[in-house]
Amino acid sequence: MEHREEDVRLGANKFPEKQAIGTAAQDKDYTEAPPTALFEPSELSSWSFYRAGIAEFIATFLFLYITILTVMGVSKSDSKCKTVGIQGIAWAFGGMIFALVYCTAGISGGHINPAVTFGLFLARKVSLTRLVYYIVMQCLGAICGAGVVKGFGKTLYNSKGGGANVVNPGYTKGDGLGAEIVGTFVLVYTVFSATDAKRNARDSHVPVLAPLPIGFAVFLVHLATIPITGTGINPARSLGAAIIYNNEHAWNDHWIFWVGPFVGAALAALYHQVVIRAIPFKSS
Template identity: 75%
Template sequence: MSKEVSEEGQTHRKDYADPPPAPILDVGELKLWSFYRALIAEFVATLLFLYVSVATVIGHKKNADACEGVGLLGIAWAFGGMIFILVYCTAGISGGHINPAVTFGLFLARKVSLFRAVGYMVAQCLGAICGVGFVKAFMRPYYNSLGGGANTVMPGYNKGTALGAEIIGTFVLVYTVFSATDPKRSARDSHVPVLAPLPIGFAVFMVHLATIPITGTGINPARSFGAAVIYNNEKAWDDQWIFWVGPFVGALAAAAYHQYILRAGAIKALGSFRSNPSN
């Protein structure tokens, strides 16, 4: 067990160990099958996520007039439930990111290398395109006429409001990812194997309830990009920047908050600076 110094200056043993920071450039992992297996897992998981969630959106709109659709609650459950399932399935292989914003936040926190982060984002975007492509292939009579599941700023809201909603929504998601996968929590709750995927899925569910009326809920650049590529609508492309800038800013804020405030990274760095004999 490692040791930890409390704010009172007392030393006590920790029942967990923080993993070492991932190297920014890790050329060695490019030679490992586990790296490419993780890319495949991210691709397939994002494909399945987009297929089920966007198909739910299209199905809801198709039956909305007959009051037979799943409703906004059902859409939120589809997104949150699929994230719960897929994170549970892929966490041991790739970490279960399924979202470039999550990958970006974990990269900033030195949880993954630059090569892995870029590879994941590419795999996620390609998987999203394929997933929405399957929706269009299977639901072609309704896909284009019902919006293609694309994210846009909804009528009555401006782009500033939409950007703020995406930032806060992604903050909630990435903050939950950090909290659910914190080594301290993982060590003490290791007897509950679904603990991490469950709050992450619920975070996605809750954010969708809040932001579907504003942006259709992005909080995942791959989800928004895949739908925009297949739908290929001018409005979807005009608003696309919101669904990249918002999630990345939200992920940055969540990573900084968790690492430097909650895990006291800033205080530890300052303490190390003060204790350096050369200063």
């Protein structure tokens, strides 16, 4: 009995609880990752590099396939009450981002968006090589995804706008540009926050499943800006739909869906690096 009491006493003191479990970081260390080199020639000879590009292609293909089909389904109905409606479209975009980021995060980082890749490039988290490669693969995937949707019903696709992003009547091009900038800022800022190693170490009591807040951010931005631009915040998504739909009106507004997301991503990267990353890290 004496030995048993001694074991219990030693066991209780072996792992002293510094703070209540679940209220603060315990002994979690944090090491600042070095900036990624601007150009990494070694990537070009690595299978993981090409595998990541394939993952981005497939993810963006599936993203356009599901989301544009959802848009076509809502457009086909004579009453939005009979379909998923605008809220359903927003859920389709947000839900697919959640699922696809979850599936591809360990392979390519789960960008599925040139604006996200551009923001991470500005933050020195991806190389220029990977930036260009990802954007090409994302755009190709988006074109193929929209093309498959059109193949299901060319007449319906063309008559309902093909899911292409345009500035809707009642709004100016400036309104559309502003909506794209702010919407992309929300998305890319969420990406930085959800994947920040410093924040995860400092706030380890908050279990963060990164794809969840990212997908939810996409959902909320779509709810807010579908009436304005149809919500781009993803140049590959806008390009794929525009190329397959190939309407003059869509091309007139198309620059907004590249300039807006890239400006929004740049602002999010700047804000995160200057403001958020400047918060001192204190390990418990």
